[in-house]
Amino acid sequence: MTRLKDIAKACKSKNAGPFHITLDIMFDQPALFERVRASGVVSAELIARLYGVPVGEVLFTEYPPALAWKATIPRRIASGAVGDTDVYGAQQHAPLLDIEIPD
Secondary structure, three states: OEEHHHHOOEEEEEEOOOOEEEEEEEOOOHHHHHHHHHHOOOOHHHHHHHHOOOHHHOEEEEEHHHOEEEEEEEOOOOOOOOOOOOOOOOOOOHHHHOOEEOO
């Protein structure tokens, strides 16, 4: 198995307004993107499981021309609200890094 952090060009997160976070997985090599795509590992179901949200609340988009996936999920705490530990949503991509892709 190969971890996503070892083959993706970037895995990142950011706010999508104060109530949602967008997660991006991007590749710079078509062959790597296609390998991950063919595995079927990256999915709305996986994002839901990793982030503890119902799959129905995951807006999941595969975008092959950009060799990328994007998922938008609700934030548990609104950006800047009491108890928020990541105002910009920029540190929420960590669970993506250890996704295992079959060799």
